[in-house]
Amino acid sequence: MAKSWATYGVDLHLEPTGTGVRRGLTDALREAVRTGRLAPGTRLPSSRTLAADLGIARNTVADAYADLVAEGWLTARQGSGTRVAMGAPPTPSRQWGSTVVPPTAPAPRSHQRDRPAYNLVPGTPDLTTFPRAEWLKAARRALTAAPHQALDYGDPRGRPELRSALAGYLARARGVRADPERILVCAGISHGLRILGAVLRGRGGSGVAVESYGLDVHWDLLADAGLRTAPLPFDELGTDPRELSDEAAVLLTPAHQFPMGGTLHRDRRAVVVDWARRTGGVVIEDDYDGEFRYDRQPVGALQGLDPDHVVYAGTASKSLAPGLRLAWLVLPPSLLAEAVRAKGGADSCGVLDQLTLAEFIVSGAYDRHVRAARLRYRRRRDALVAELARRAPQVRATGIAAGLHLVLRLPPGTEPAVLRAAAWHGLALHELHRYQHPDATVERRDALVVGYGTPPDHAWSGALDALCASLHS
Amino acid sequence: MAKSWATYGVDLHLEPTGTGVRRGLTDALREAVRTGRLAPGTRLPSSRTLAADLGIARNTVADAYADLVAEGWLTARQGSGTRVAMGAPPTPSRQWGSTVVPPTAPAPRSHQRDRPAYNLVPGTPDLTTFPRAEWLKAARRALTAAPHQALDYGDPRGRPELRSALAGYLARARGVRADPERILVCAGISHGLRILGAVLRGRGGSGVAVESYGLDVHWDLLADAGLRTAPLPFDELGTDPRELSDEAAVLLTPAHQFPMGGTLHRDRRAVVVDWARRTGGVVIEDDYDGEFRYDRQPVGALQGLDPDHVVYAGTASKSLAPGLRLAWLVLPPSLLAEAVRAKGGADSCGVLDQLTLAEFIVSGAYDRHVRAARLRYRRRRDALVAELARRAPQVRATGIAAGLHLVLRLPPGTEPAVLRAAAWHGLALHELHRYQHPDATVERRDALVVGYGTPPDHAWSGALDALCASLHS
Secondary structure: OOEOOOOOOOOOOEOOOOHHHHHHHHHHHHHHHHOOOOOOOOEOOOHHHHHHHHOOOHHHHHHHHHHHHHHOOEEEEOOOEEEEOOOOOOOOOHHHHHHOOOOOOOOOOHHHHHOOOEEOOOOOOOHHHOOHHHHHHHHHHHHHHOOHHHHOOOOOOOOHHHHHHHHHHHHHHHOOOOOHHHEEEEOOHHHHHHHHHHHHHHOOOOEEEEOOEOOHHHHHHHHHOOOEEEEOOEEOOEEOHHHOOOOOEEEEOOOOOOOOOOOOOHHHHHHHHHHHHHHOOEEEEEOOOOOOEOOOOOOOOHHHHOOOOEEEEEEOOOOOOHHHOOEEEEOOHHHHHHHHHHHOOOOOOOHHHHHHHHHHHHOOHHHHHHHHHHHHHHHHHHHHHHHHHHHOOOOEEEOOOEOOOEEEEOOOOOHHHHHHHHHHOOEEOEEHHHHEOOOOOOOOOOEEEEOOOOOOHHHHHHHHHHHHHHHOO | OOEOOOOOOOOOOEOOOOOHHHHHHHHHHHHHHHOOOOOOOOEOOOHHHHHHHHOOOHHHHHHHHHHHHHHOOEEEEOOOEEEEOOOOOOOOOHHHHHHOOOOOOOOOOHHHHHOOOEEOOOOOOOHHHOOHHHHHHHHHHHHHHOOHHHHOOOOOOOOHHHHHHHHHHHHHHHOOOOOHHHEEEEOOHHHHHHHHHHHHHHOOOOEEEEOOEOOHHHHHHHHHOOOEEEEOOEEOOEEOHHHOOOOOEEEEOOOOOOOOOOOOOHHHHHHHHHHHHHHOOEEEEEOOOOOOEOOOOOOOOHHHHOOOOEEEEEEOOOOOOHHHOOEEEEOOHHHHHHHHHHHOOOOOOOHHHHHHHHHHHHOOHHHHHHHHHHHHHHHHHHHHHHHHHHHOOOOEEEOOOEOOEEEEEOOOOOHHHHHHHHHHOOEEOEEHHHHEOOOOOOOOOOEEEEEOOOOOHHHHHHHHHHHHHHHOO
């Protein structure tokens, strides 16, 4: 019996047996992109979700996605999953064999018209504000000052200049108790999670507690390491860690829950630390946007409470740009050697960007950039909240005044219509449900996650208009 | 009964049971470094080799090494293994617990005197010749021209600008049949091997044929992926692939065998390609220094013979600097999707260096730099060969006029004395045996691998003198 999948506006008809499933899925997805039924920029469900929906193996979905990424129809973006590629479909190539559109039938360009005009999907900062000139100046100073030896194979933890600069910055800005010797530079928080997953698995861990809401790419990375992820309950105070028991670790976003937007309650912070001390469990603190709090000093990092049990994970992806591929773990002494070994030398980060970021921090340029960005995002958030109060009083903006996104609660039953309207208005927009762990016991709510940090300035008012218009559908 | 290990001039007394082994090994190594018995820069045996020597588990050795890397006593360098850290020992830290030198007993700095004055260990280009000014100019042009979107999470294969530039360069300079769509940018050849190891293992492969001589870090990466490495025979024509049978892949250095220095014989190239076609096996062509041939046009890449079965692996580590962490795989169509999936997004390379290298290539700066480097290294090789003929006629330089190293055959029985003399003269030098696969059936020869590319210009004549003096011991 053929199966079909219509969740994302695409019907996929699949043969249920053997290699036919992968081939069928690949063909159906490619066709959907080619004809524009899946618009450029559309985020596909995670391989885990789609596999569950279709009742097929997760690897089959992952393989199909990988085929299409390789062919150029999809892009796999760390932190925001798999999407339909922007721009024209790839030039058909004979090398892809018979599963691709043959050269005699070039893919129509009509779906270019469907490219969303506005993007409020969370996860990316406004890339037009990357401080190119300042960065180049710092690169020049850093490369001019670097000893020749800095260009050699290096310490797998990363350049000492950067680890030292980060230790100072994190202590000052986030209350992290950081020793440069215990910092591991990595290529993004996902890379850090892959390293930690290998360490936990190597210690015999089998399960990691996660939050009811989060990023499926993180859950998938832990699953790839052989770790089962189990969501903690979520209530009006946020994530509830009281049921933690024998998990190897817990992954949390204490400063600013992603995407719900709360701060981990102080009583619950104590519960987490107490659990870690009692059981030897590891707390992984994902401080992805810890720099961006608008109404008060941000709550200090949980790591400051117990550097012996908390791994602090930070990133330049939100404060500067994801393309830098620079993030950092601050590790408890007991995890350091294993993490260094799990990282290995094979995927170290380039030293030039490391040296440049060190110079950028030490020179004060990083602080200036973060302050300017904080002001910019705060204005956007204020404008968004004010405009919604005026034009869409039926929705409720939730979450603390922080970060690059907020959650909009919608009147029950209205979410599908809002999403359809957003698509019609050329607005890329995510519903909250995408960020809900499949095993979470929370009820599904009608809500949107609005990434107000994503649009460039020139598109901001248009994006806001499109959002308000969509909410009135 | 305590075991001891004296191969590298250090006696290690180990308790043979339980966690005592790791602790004992760690303590003994740390003490050896602290007291200067293991001089800074000394390369330690691979964890595989030392484990075999001591009759303990490889992981135990790897853990001990990782502990000491984390503590700063050792450095783990991709491509050149684990070494004693250069410079002063780390400031003692209370955080390391009782296994470290307590703050009341600071490590003596005496072994600073033992730091080798000269370095002829292969694997690193002359880092003083990195074209800093040209690189910064290219970075400015590249970052100025880049679209904002380039700073976002990107294609896991790497930036299209770089893949396109590489495709052109590799076709022109190395005869590689390269389509930008089939290039995967990675963070070094080791990273590429890790990706390929995962792909091969994922396909059910269990063994990879390697050369009798090579890099233990590469063998270890394949072993970490669950693949057994088995060496091919090596005779006067070089690596002999005629015994290839049901291996999943073969790893070769066809243009310039590392470290023996020959070119894979044309008949044997045909044997390799024929094997791959018959069995579906994968050929991994490590073209680590394909740019550097001095006496003639380099032999084209093996990949050009059969792009459907050969993976071409190249790197900027020898032509520019290892610290860039930039390398590339050109993949057969049938491997592409799996390799993209194995790479994942979690360890992508920074886009700024990718864009800069693309600009560097397209502007012609890369060709100019490679030509200048070729001339420089050729002069060094010529000087080395001439000086040896004059001052040490008893040794024989072997290998083609190419690359950054050559092999010196020594009169039988003289190697230990030469190595001792080199240490006395402050010269870091590797014997050939370090690069011999533990299962290789070749006989152990008295020989050195001399990396003439490594010293900066100002140290070159001193290094040459120290080498000649050592050979007269």
